[in-house]
Amino acid sequence: MTSARAQAEPSRPTRQWSRTTETRGAILAAARAVFIEHGFTNANVSDVVQHSGSSVGSIYHHFGGKTELYLALCGEYQDTLHDASTQAVQELRASGERDPLQLFLAGARAYLEQAWTNQDLARVVLSGDHPPDVDAWRRQRSQDWVRENGLLLRVPESAAGRVLVLALTSLIGDAARLISETDSRREAYDVIDATLEMVRKIAG
Incomplete structure (x- = not known):
């Protein structure tokens, strides 16, 4: 028993x-x-x-310690934005959309909207006030992000293709930083709309 x-x-x-x-x-x-x-x-x-x-x-x-806490918060911030982007892409793809640019735009919008939602933490993560260890961490995350975007956009493996993906990825990242510095929701969404329009022009 x-x-x-x-x-x-x-x-x-x-x-x-x-x-x-x-x-x-x-x-x-x-x-x-x-x-x-x-x-x-x-x-x-x-x-x-x-x-x-x-x-x-x-x-x-x-x-x-303090540095590891900061890195954990950086990871939490990036994971939140990445997860929102991934979900938006999956939902659009499930609806039947197959155009790589439309999928990228949906992911980018979700990513930037989360940057606004997490604006307070974005200001901490994206500021210059951080431990040295963050630089290597950011480079690795950036490389991973560029690679994922290249696959999503189905860009050919060429110098021009790599430059295009890098430019679009950098544009989204810079927009997230700009959104973290805005003072109003309307201003943040103006930045989002302007960013996506620029993506269309560059990738179109």
Whole structure:
């Protein structure tokens, strides 16, 4: 006969995983608030401790320090925009659209709209106030993004094709930065519309 304690054993990892996820989420939310308020240079792990209610040891256990917290937020920001873009492309493709440019435009719009939605974090991530480690991380993410866009646009493997994809990718990235600096939703969407129109002209 199986004891009640033995029956309860399988649920422990799930509960522990849930607590770990909750703790990481609380720490990241606190780090986000601290970096938004103080920037990277002037932020302290002690501020994150105060905002999250976690211990210094817990923060270092889950992330490793201020730089790692910042990189985690960068990843969260990029993943949010990338996921929104991917979903928009998938939905349009599911509706029957096959034109690579139309798919790219749908993904770009979703990406830039998320840049506006996450404007506060964008200002932190896209500012010049960041640890040196971010530069290498950004280069790798940029290379991955260019490669994905090349596949989506079905651009031929040539020097001209690579330049085109790089130009369009850079245009979207610069627009996201500009959106992070805007003061109103209307201005942000004017930037989005102008950016997509420029994409059409360049790629058309």
